[in-house]
Amino acid sequence: MKKIVLLAIILLFGFYQNSKAIPSSCEDCHKKVTPQIVKDFNRSKMSKVLTCKVCHGEKHTNMNDAQKAKLPAISTCKQCHPQQANQYLSGKHALGLLAIIAFPEFAHKQPEAFIAGQKGCNGCHNLGIVDDKIRDSVKYRKYYKYGMDCQNCHTRHAFSVEEAKQPEACNSCHTGFDHAQWEMWFHSKHGSAYLTNRKAHRGPTCQDCHMPDGNHKVITAWGFLALRLPEPDKEWLNYRITILKALGVLNPDGKPTKRLELVKAANLARLDEKSWKEERAKMINICKKCHSESFARENLKNADLMIKAADKIFAEAINIVKDLYKDGIIPKKPDQVTWPYPDLLNFYEVDTPIEEMLYEMFMDYRMKTYQAAFHIMPDYTTWYGYAKMKETLVEIKKEAERMRREQNNI
Ligand code: HEC
Numbered sequence: 001m002k003k004i005v006l007l008a009i010i011l012l013f014g015f016y017q018n019s020k021a022i023p024s025s026c027e028d029c030h031k032k033v034t035p036q037i038v039k040d041f042n043r044s045k046m047s048k049v050l051t052c053k054v055c056h057g058e059k060h061t062n063m064n065d066a067q068k069a070k071l072p073a074i075s076t077c078k079q080c081h082p083q084q085a086n087q088y089l090s091g092k093h094a095l096g097l098l099a100i101i102a103f104p105e106f107a108h109k110q111p112e113a114f115i116a117g118q119k120g121c122n123g124c125h126n127l128g129i130v131d132d133k134i135r136d137s138v139k140y141r142k143y144y145k146y147g148m149d150c151q152n153c154h155t156r157h158a159f160s161v162e163e164a165k166q167p168e169a170c171n172s173c174h175t176g177f178d179h180a181q182w183e184m185w186f187h188s189k190h191g192s193a194y195l196t197n198r199k200a201h202r203g204p205t206c207q208d209c210h211m212p213d214g215n216h217k218v219i220t221a222w223g224f225l226a227l228r229l230p231e232p233d234k235e236w237l238n239y240r241i242t243i244l245k246a247l248g249v250l251n252p253d254g255k256p257t258k259r260l261e262l263v264k265a266a267n268l269a270r271l272d273e274k275s276w277k278e279e280r281a282k283m284i285n286i287c288k289k290c291h292s293e294s295f296a297r298e299n300l301k302n303a304d305l306m307i308k309a310a311d312k313i314f315a316e317a318i319n320i321v322k323d324l325y326k327d328g329i330i331p332k333k334p335d336q337v338t339w340p341y342p343d344l345l346n347f348y349e350v351d352t353p354i355e356e357m358l359y360e361m362f363m364d365y366r367m368k369t370y371q372a373a374f375h376i377m378p379d380y381t382t383w384y385g386y387a388k389m390k391e392t393l394v395e396i397k398k399e400a401e402r403m404r405r406e407q408n409n410i
């Protein structure tokens with residue numbers, strides 16, 4: 001009996017020791033300067049094994065030299081978490097910064113605060129700051145000051161796994177105009193089943209489908225742009241070729257351009273059958289945890305067909321604008337590598353209302369049509385996606401007619 005009591009005391013003491021944050025001089029001062037940061041850090045598991053200086057270095061020591069504090073990169077965490085870091089680096093998240101840097105013509109037209117200041121694109125795309133070399137390089141400096149990948153889901157300074165597992169951990173980025181996965185999931189049967197009984201965990205979360213078994217590599221079969229090659233369906237292939245020409249990935253004669261290299265580097269689209277099929281098979285295995293395989297396949301096939309339905313309308317709209325360029329009704333822009341096709345990668349940096357409509361079709365309505373189909377949200381697919389595609393096509397046709405009449409002074 002005595003032995004057991006002694007053991008219990010030792011164990012309890014050990015637990016007490018283990019559950020205590022390690023004191024540090026950094027903390028002593030930061031308790032006053034940034035008390036909430038210290039509080040958050042002290043509820044993290046890591047506060048029991050390391051201190052502030054592991055991530056921020058030891059060079060900054062007083063009230064006036066804070067600029068000497070090191071800001072962590074993925075390599076900082078990789079020292080102790082190689083598995084998560086390597087998985088993360090092999091997935092799409094780590095390519096987030098590249099997606100912006102790869103199109104400097106567009107990025108440089110935006111205000112600095114919008115890019116480097118995290119108020120626009122790079123509020124979400126500061127992803128892929130691999131090591132100090134990248135962090136400190138002059139080339140990248142114009143794209144960020146602050147920014148760190150791993151904290152995006154288990155936010156600083158609690159770095160909690162429990163918090164990262166909540167679907168809300170994804171909602172600050174996967175929201176809004178062109179990627180409203182949060183809104184779609186939240187209003188879907190899945191979101192509803194999950195939220196009405198979190199404890200039973202009936203409905204799947206983002207993480208269940210996109211980070212199965214805690215795998216930090218995120219990537220899907222179709223990706224953001226829903227473009228893949230090769231395409232066995234000939235009719236669909238024709239629509240896709242039109243879209244790829246307007247993205248400048250194929251030239252007007254259908255030959256690959258330099259932008260295809262960027263698409264490869266940023267892994268923007270699955271460019272062989274195998275990689276598409278692999279991701280699809282993984283997803284079906286996830287659905288099978290709760291549904292029959294036939295049910296899952298049927299559902300995903302129908303979501304694929306919504307991409308085709310949207311592409312049909314989109315290709316028609318692109319061709320209308322292309323003909324306006326070809327006939328000189330919209331003048332060719334300097335450096336328009338896609339001419340006579342409009343350049344979709346100008347996003348909203350265009351000169352005519354008809355091109356603004358095309359941009360909205362591309363980034364807003366087309367995306368919503370299929371993203372909601374995959375996230376089981378028919379309201380978005382119907383009214384915010386497909387119906388808007390149809391409506392905008394009518395407007396684009398009318399506007400093209402008007403522009404032609406105006407040109408001919410009718
Ligand atoms: C004597 C007080 C004091 C001590 C000791 C101290 N800091 Fe600070 N630290 C500050 C103050 C004040 C700021 C805020 C400076 C500002 O933004 O004006 C700061 C800012 C920071 C920043 C933010 C830097 C940035 O770019 O925004 C980090 C990170 C940091 N400290 C980490 C540490 C670490 C790690 C240690 C221990 C090695 C430490 N601090 C020790 C007072 C202190």
Ligand code: HEC
Nearest residue numbers: 027030034037038041051052055071072146147148151156
């Ligand atoms: C496990 C790594 C890690 C540890 C340990 C850590 N931090 Fe940080 N800290 C970060 C990350 C990540 C950022 C965000 C950097 C960025 O955005 O570029 C950050 C940013 C900061 C900032 C500036 C941003 C802000 O929100 O004001 C301060 C100040 C700071 N840390 C203080 C501390 C203090 C004090 C400690 C110890 C109590 C500490 N950190 C421990 C990873 C860490």
Ligand code: HEC
Nearest residue numbers: 045046049050072076077079080150151154159160161162
């Ligand atoms: C010096 C080694 C070291 C570094 C550097 C480090 N960690 Fe950790 N981390 C650990 C250890 C050890 C644990 C396990 C603590 C435990 O389970 O008691 C841990 C635990 C974690 C956990 C799990 C927390 C939980 O709630 O279960 C997360 C998430 C995490 N670290 C993220 C990070 C991130 C992000 C960085 C970089 C900004 C980082 N770590 C840097 C050693 C480190």
Ligand code: HEC
Nearest residue numbers: 092095096099124152169170173206210218219220223224
């Ligand atoms: C800081 C913002 C941010 C957070 C938080 C975030 N993501 Fe992302 N996510 C992005 C960006 C940006 C991309 C596109 C990266 C690129 O350019 O390749 C992306 C890409 C993805 C992709 C790949 C889509 C494709 O192209 O195949 C998936 C899946 C994904 N995220 C899921 C998640 C999940 C699940 C969570 C939450 C657990 C999450 N993300 C949290 C910003 C974020």
Ligand code: HEC
Nearest residue numbers: 099100120121123124172173174179223224225266267268
């Ligand atoms: C609210 C956060 C957020 C903002 C702001 C944002 N993005 Fe994104 N971006 C994302 C997310 C999340 C994804 C992944 C979406 C998906 O796969 O459905 C993404 C995907 C992309 C992709 C495709 C990457 C790929 O490999 O598939 C490009 C290119 C892109 N964004 C460019 C931009 C540009 C340019 C801006 C500024 C004009 C911008 N983004 C603003 C969150 C954001």
Ligand code: HEC
Nearest residue numbers: 074077081084085088149150152153161164165207213214
């Ligand atoms: C897109 C969101 C997201 C990002 C970004 C992210 N994590 Fe995680 N992380 C999670 C989730 C979700 C879990 C819990 C996985 C599970 O157990 O199912 C997790 C778990 C962990 C764990 C605990 C593993 C364990 O076995 O207990 C560590 C350590 C960790 N992450 C480190 C990192 C590091 C390092 C990075 C940056 C390279 C990172 N995470 C980036 C979402 C993320």
Ligand code: HEC
Nearest residue numbers: 170174181182185204205206209220221222223224371374
């Ligand atoms: C039931 C599983 C499931 C859940 C839950 C889920 N997704 Fe998805 N997600 C999918 C499927 C299926 C696709 C399309 C995969 C493909 O291309 O074959 C997809 C695609 C994506 C993409 C790529 C672009 C797109 O929308 O088609 C992103 C980004 C994404 N999901 C993020 C999220 C986020 C964030 C959440 C939570 C708010 C979430 N997903 C919840 C199954 C799910």
Ligand code: HEC
Nearest residue numbers: 189190193202203204283286287289290291296299300376
């Ligand atoms: C963790 C379990 C789980 C996973 C994984 C899962 N689902 Fe579900 N799913 C549910 C639950 C629970 C419901 C709500 C049941 C109901 O409608 O009564 C549901 C509903 C649905 C519905 C709506 C059914 C209806 O009749 O309205 C569709 C469609 C669906 N799931 C497809 C999928 C697909 C496709 C996947 C894989 C990408 C998937 N689910 C993954 C649990 C899951």
